[in-house]
Amino acid sequence: MGILDKFKSNKAARDKAKQASDAAERKLNERTGGKYEQHIDTGQQQAERRLGMDRDRPDQP
Template structure:
């Protein structure tokens, strides 16, 4: 079992990674004045998908 397989089955690690991903998205959007918000969101989705974190996108918007 590889590291990503263990990650996919560890909900606590996924939750922490999701929080960190959201924080990074928020910081980038702050620095760019939300100019690239759609591109940042797409990149975040792709990165999370690659790690097996296809979480529900019906979450509340980040503020």
């Protein structure tokens, strides 16, 4: 079992990572004045998808 598998199976870690991701998105949008909001959102979605944190999917066990 790799480190990402452990991460994916740990709900508390996923929740904390989502909070951190949202905070980073807000900070970046604040610093850029929202100029790159769509690009930042796309990057956030791709990073979360690669970590198995898709917001569209129900929580996995």
